[in-house]
Structures are given as C-alpha cells and as structure tokens.
Amino acid sequence: MKVAFAGKGGSGKTTVSGTTARVLADEGFDVIAIDGDANPNLGTTLGLPRESFDSGSPLTRDLLRVNGDNRGGSVSTLAKPLEEIISEHSILAPGGITLLTMGRAEQAGSGCMCSNHAAVRVIIREIDDSDKAVVLDMEASPEHMTRASTEHVEHMLLVAEAYFKSLETARRYHRLATDLGIPNVSVVANKVQPGDDNVVAEYCKAHGFDLIASIPNEPKFAEAERLGAAPFDVAPESPGVLAIRGLVKELTG
Amino acid sequence: MGEVIRVAVVGKGGSGKSTVAGTLSRLVARQGRKTLALDSDPMPGLALSLGLGHITEPMLTAAVEKDLNGRWQLKKGIGGARAVSQFSIEGPDGVRFLQFGKADELGLGTMFASVSGFGQVVHRIAEDGVLSDWSIIGDLSAGTRQTAYDWAPYADTYLVVVEPTWKSVLTGRRIVRLAEQRGAEHIHLIANKIESNGDLDVIEERMDLAARCVISRDPMVTTADAAGVALIDHAPESSAVASIASLAEGLEGD
Ligand SMILES: Nc1ncnc2c1ncn2[C@@H]1O[C@H](COP(=O)(O)OP(=O)(O)OP(=O)(O)O)[C@@H](O)[C@H]1O
Ligand SMILES: Nc1ncnc2c1ncn2[C@@H]1O[C@H](COP(=O)(O)OP(=O)(O)OP(=O)(O)O)[C@@H](O)[C@H]1O
Ligand SMILES: [Mg+2]
Ligand SMILES: [Mg+2]
Numbered sequence: 001m002k003v004a005f006a007g008k009g010g011s012g013k014t015t016v017s018g019t020t021a022r023v024l025a026d027e028g029f030d031v032i033a034i035d036g037d038a039n040p041n042l043g044t045t046l047g048l049p050r051e052s053f054d055s056g057s058p059l060t061r062d063l064l065r066v067n068g069d070n071r072g073g074s075v076s077t078l079a080k081p082l083e084e085i086i087s088e089h090s091i092l093a094p095g096g097i098t099l100l101t102m103g104r105a106e107q108a109g110s111g112c113m114c115s116n117h118a119a120v121r122v123i124i125r126e127i128d129d130s131d132k133a134v135v136l137d138m139e140a141s142p143e144h145m146t147r148a149s150t151e152h153v154e155h156m157l158l159v160a161e162a163y164f165k166s167l168e169t170a171r172r173y174h175r176l177a178t179d180l181g182i183p184n185v186s187v188v189a190n191k192v193q194p195g196d197d198n199v200v201a202e203y204c205k206a207h208g209f210d211l212i213a214s215i216p217n218e219p220k221f222a223e224a225e226r227l228g229a230a231p232f233d234v235a236p237e238s239p240g241v242l243a244i245r246g247l248v249k250e251l252t253g
Numbered sequence: 254m255g256e257v258i259r260v261a262v263v264g265k266g267g268s269g270k271s272t273v274a275g276t277l278s279r280l281v282a283r284q285g286r287k288t289l290a291l292d293s294d295p296m297p298g299l300a301l302s303l304g305l306g307h308i309t310e311p312m313l314t315a316a317v318e319k320d321l322n323g324r325w326q327l328k329k330g331i332g333g334a335r336a337v338s339q340f341s342i343e344g345p346d347g348v349r350f351l352q353f354g355k356a357d358e359l360g361l362g363t364m365f366a367s368v369s370g371f372g373q374v375v376h377r378i379a380e381d382g383v384l385s386d387w388s389i390i391g392d393l394s395a396g397t398r399q400t401a402y403d404w405a406p407y408a409d410t411y412l413v414v415v416e417p418t419w420k421s422v423l424t425g426r427r428i429v430r431l432a433e434q435r436g437a438e439h440i441h442l443i444a445n446k447i448e449s450n451g452d453l454d455v456i457e458e459r460m461d462l463a464a465r466c467v468i469s470r471d472p473m474v475t476t477a478d479a480a481g482v483a484l485i486d487h488a489p490e491s492s493a494v495a496s497i498a499s500l501a502e503g504l505e506g507d
Contacts, residue, residue, distance in 0.1 A: 008267070009265070009267045009268075009270075009296075009394075010265065010267010010395070011267065037396065038396060038397060038398045038401075039265070039395075039396035039424055041420045041423060050419065104397070105396070105401035106427075106431060111402050113398075139266070139395065139396055139398070140266040140267075140296070140395035140396070141295055141394055141396075141398065142295050142296065142356040143295075146356070146361055146364070146365075162479075163475075163478045163479045164301070164478070164481040165271075165297055165298060165301055165478060165481075168297050168307070169296045172296060172297075172356050173356075176356055179361075222418075225418040225419060225420065226417065226418060226419065226455075227419075228419035
C-alpha cells in the first residue's frame with residue numbers, strides 16, 4: 001500500500017497520516033513514513049522526542065541516476081540500492097516505523113526543492129509494497145503534484161474540514177491527483193463537529209468524491225499536540241484514534 | 254501618517270495567516286493608505302479573508318509571454334507598477350489585490366504562467382522607487398518554503414503567526430531564523446488562538462519573543478470562514494478584529 005495525504009494548511013494531514021502510520025505498524029505492517037513537508041514535523045506525531053526528529057538526512061538528487069531514454073526524454077533510477085538509501089537516510093520511529101525526511105527548504109538552497117521531489121518520486125516507485133506500507137505526509141502546497149513526487153502513490157487522501165476554503169482546496173487537489181493518474185482519490189473529513197458531517201458528505205456527493213472516513217474533532221489530539229507527543233500514545237482508545245483505525249480498515253480492505 | 258507598511262505574514266499551516274493578512278489589509282486601507290494585498294499561496298485563501306469572495310480566474314497570465322528558452326517572462330513594458338495597476342483587482346475599502354496562480358481546472362500550464370508572473374512582480378515591486386507610496390501586505394504559503402526562497406522581497410517586517418501548539422512554535426522559530434538571514438528589519442510575533450495566559454506564556458517562552466499582538470480564540474473567526482466572508486464584515490466588533498486593529502495602529506509607528 002502506498003498512500004499520501006494532502007489538504008489545506010492545518011487541516012490535519014500530519015496528525016492523520018502520522019497516526020495512520022502508527023495504526024498500520026500496530027497491525028503488523030512494515031511501515032515507511034515519508035515526511036514530504038519542506039518544514040518537516042511528522043516525527044512528533046509518530047512519537048519521536050521533539051529534539052530528534054530533525055535528524056534524518058535529506059533525500060537529494062545525488063540519490064538518482066538520470067539517463068536518456070530512446071525518445072529524447074530521461075529516466076531516473078536509484079544510484080544505490082534502495083535498502084542502502086533507506087538505512088542511510090532514515091531514522092527509526094516508535095512502532096518500528098522507518099521515517100524518511102524529504103529535506104528542509106533552507107537546506108536545498110537552489111530556489112526550489114525539485115531534486116528532493118524527484119528523489120521522493122523514484123523512491124516511492126521503487127519500494128516493493130507487497131510487504132510494506134508507505135505513508136507520505138505532504139505540505140500545504142500542490143508542489144508534490146505539480147512536481148509529480150506523488151506519481152506512484154496508489155491512494156491520495158484529501159484531508160478536509162467542514163468549511164469552504166478547506167473543501168475548495170480539497171476539490172483542487174482532487175483535480176491535480178486525478179490528472180496525475182493516481183488511481184484512487186478519497187476525502188477524509190477531519191475535526192468533525194456535531195452537525196458538520198453532512199457538510200462534507202454533501203460536498204463530496206455534489207462533486208462525485210469518495211468520502212472514506214470522518215474523524216471527529218478530538219480534544220485528545222489537541223492535548224497531544226500541546227505535549228508534543230503522539231496522539232497514538234496519548235490516547236490510543238480515543239474516538240479520534242478509533243476513527244483512524246476505521247480509515248486503515250477501509251484502506252487495507 | 255507615518256511611512257508605508259511592508260509586511261509578510263508567515264507561519265505554520267492553518268495558524269491564521271490569511272485571517273490576519275486579510276483583516277490587516279482592510280484596516281490599513283481604512284487608515285487612508287494605498288494598500289496592496291498579495292496572496293502567494295497556490296491554494297485559495299486571502300481573497301476570501303479580504304472579502305472578495307471566491308476568485309477563480311488566474312491573474313497575470315496576460316502579463317507574461319514565453320521567452321526563447323520557453324520560460325515565462327513579464328512582457329516588455331510591464332514592470333512592477335504597471336503589473337499592479339493593470340492586473341490587480343479592487344477589493345473592499347479600496348484594497349488592491351493580486352494573487353499567485355491557483356491550481357485549478359484550467360490545468361498546470363496556466364498556473365505556471367501566472368506563478369512565474371507573480372514571482373517576477375514581487376521582485377519588481379521590491380525595487381527602489383516602485384510603488385514607494387504603497388503599503389504592501391503579503392500572505393505567504395504555509396511553512397518555511399517561501400521565506401527561504403525569497404517570495405516577499407518587498408517586506409521589511411515579518412509577522413510570524415503562531416498558535417499554542419508545539420509544531421506551530423517549531424515552524425515559527427524556523428521562520429524567525431530565516432527572516433533574520435533575509436535581513437528583516439522587524440520580526441513580530443503574533444500569538445493567535447489564545448485561550449489562556451498559560452497559552453501565551455508557552456508561546457512567548459518557546460519563541461523567546463514577546464508577542465506584538467495577541468488574538469484570542471474567537472468563534473467569530475470560525476463562523477466567518479464557515480460563511481465564506483471576511484471576518485471584518487462578518488464581525489467588525491469581534492475581539493479578533495480589535496486585536497488586529499491595535500496591531501495596525503502600532504505598525505504605523507514603526
Ligand atoms: N481530529 C482532530 N481534532 C482536533 N484537533 C485536530 C484534529 N486533527 C488535527 N488537529 C489539530 O490541528 C492542528 C493542525 O494539525 P496538523 O499539524 O496535523 O495539520 P497539517 O494539515 O499537517 O498542517 P500543515 O499544513 O502545517 O502541514 C494541530 O494542532 C492538530 O493537533
Ligand atoms: N483567532 C482565531 N480564533 C478561532 N479560529 C481561528 C482564529 N484564527 C484563525 N482561525 C481558524 O483557523 C483556520 C485557519 O485560518 P486561516 O485560513 O486564516 O489560516 P492560514 O494560516 O492562512 O492557513 P493556510 O496555511 O491554509 O493558508 C480557519 O478555520 C480559521 O477560522
Ligand atoms: Mg503537516
Ligand atoms: Mg492562508
């Protein structure tokens with residue numbers, strides 16, 4: 001399984017993707033989590049101590065070998081065996097999760113993170129997911145779709161709250177993901193309050209979108225955030241974590 | 254009236270950047286200043302917070318053409334001032350508004366044209382003498398990327414919006430470091446969604462800065478967003494608007 005999370009700033013992409021990774025690990029999957037935010041912060045949600053999650057080394061162009069193809073284009077392959085790249089660039093997170101970090105904006109220096117996106121695209125393509133689950137957390141920017149780092153993702157999950165800016169953003173990502181050829185695109189309603197549920201459901205219905213899960217507004221998530229800890233560790237039985245277990249069940253079918 | 258105001262509003266995703274930038278733009282315009290509000294986010298945001306509703310047409314696509322290398326460049330004769338007068342649109346209180354090309358159904362080609370035009374405009378308006386009597390308020394995209402890559406060269410002041418969560422503080426600290434490297438003259442902490450003195454203490458202590466403006470968690474902000482209207486029109490008497498108004502007055506004195 002290879003899934004990615006997108007959505008408006010602050011909609012809950014990191015909270016939901018990090019907890020999804022923890023739940024998958026808990027259910028026995030070998031999980032590779034990729035922090036695709038140029039301002040990385042997935043580590044805390046996975047349960048790493050605040051100080052340590054910055055330490056994975058960035059995924060850069062030198063991991064790729066780019067060759068011309070016979071149609072005047074180019075093909076990228078990994079310059080080293082995947083296992084080697086993963087062991088050199090990852091850090092180990094709670095639940096036995098392997099955490100890769102795309103890189104930080106200020107490290108790239110070139111005015112864009114194009115090469116980091118290229119590396120992420122090829123790494124995702126090369127991972128054999130017959131025995132692994134890949135979870136990619138994206139930043140609040142369509143860069144991952146315009147630069148095609150999500151091209152080899154199987155399922156795009158759009159995290160949305162029940163208000164216009166958030167839903168409109170999800171609608172635009174839906175279009176980009178579909179254009180990129182991602183086979184499954186679904187909406188995850190997040191921070192759902194009593195009465196909101198219908199707002200997202202109706203929006204999805206009106207646009208023909210699949211609503212895969214609804215995660216309640218969960219005070220325990222806010223508490224975990226304040227502590228700088230993983231929601232999965234702070235409140236494993238909370239309605240919020242249980243709803244994410246439900247999402248995982250839908251994904252693993 | 255003091256000098257012009259040139260700010261970039263920055264912070265973690267969902268911290269409240271667009272709410273602050275939109276409301277501040279309206280208040281600065283009401284002080285009688287010529288005001289330009291710039292939305293650098295590739296997804297919708299500032300137009301709604303400013304009270305312009307939902308703007309779908311990409312901007313600046315008519316301002317650019319492809320050069321011999323296939324790169325989008327501003328057309329000859331279109332500099333910063335011209336781009337703003339010709340391609341920005343007028344919002345409430347006379348605020349002029351210009352936005353980064355949004356990812357939309359028109360496809361990526363249009364978006365790239367508009368984004369390239371926008372990227373050049375922000376640099377042109379940072380040049381000496383261009384729009385020198387205009388106040389400019391930029392709403393940057395979430396996180397550190399646009400501060401790192403110089404998307405607000407016109408700004409001498411960074412307003413770093415932080416809410417009382419660890420990730421928001423972490424992002425705020427990274428941005429402060431980057432803004433310092435950019436040589437920003439003023440870096441102000443805006444503490445948002447504050448519910449208690451404890452919240453404020455945590456932010457100020459971890460940011461190692463005193464808040465220039467404190468905005469309480471205010472249900473009016475949420476209901477304005479739910480209705481898709483500007484906070485300042487929806488709830489002009491709200492505490493959030495009052496806090497941003499005092500920020501606007503203070504910036505005048507900088
Ligand atoms: N279901 C929920 N209930 C309550 N709070 C939530 C929920 N999901 C996320 N949050 C809170 O919302 C805030 C933003 O969450 P998060 O950082 O995961 O969003 P994001 O989409 O990754 O943001 P960014 O755009 O900056 O990457 C955090 O304070 C988090 O604790
Ligand atoms: N003072 C406040 N009280 C309550 N809710 C707030 C406050 N400020 C912002 N919000 C809410 O936080 C959410 C994000 O606000 P806004 O869109 O302004 O943030 P942003 O930083 O521009 O987000 P993005 O990173 O997506 O651009 C909205 O739901 C908004 O209603
Ligand atoms: Mg995030
Ligand atoms: Mg915004």
